Amino acid sequence: MPAKKPDLADVFAQNEEQYKPQETSEETSIPVEVTQVKRPPSRQKKLHIGIYVDEDVHTQLKIIGIEKKMTVQQMGVEALNAFFKLNDKPPIAK
Numbered sequence: 001m002p003a004k005k006p007d008l009a010d011v012f013a014q015n016e017e018q019y020k021p022q023e024t025s026e027e028t029s030i031p032v033e034v035t036q037v038k039r040p041p042s043r044q045k046k047l048h049i050g051i052y053v054d055e056d057v058h059t060q061l062k063i064i065g066i067e068k069k070m071t072v073q074q075m076g077v078e079a080l081n082a083f084f085k086l087n088d089k090p091p092i093a094k
Contacts (some may be wrong), residue, residue, distance in 0.1 A: 048078075 053061075065075060081091035
């Protein structure tokens with residue numbers, strides 16, 4: 001005869017103490033260092049902009065990049081500056 005499976009409620013109740021957050025005072029707490037990811041100089045003071053596109057759009061973008069020997073970054077900057085000009089704004093993307 002197979003062994004009876006344990007009741008999960010009983011298991012949780014037995015182990016409840018183990019998983020309770022422990023109270024700590026300021027004197028006993030360990031300081032946590034906050035580290036920031038070091039970015040290459042070309043990305044410092046810049047923010048990421050991402051978009052979701054269909055696979056065909058991605059493929060076409062890559063093909064154009066190969067044909068023009070441009071990175072997606074360069075094409076994105078060019079596209080943003082064209083969009084800015086279209087909306088009567090200065091082309092400030094670099």
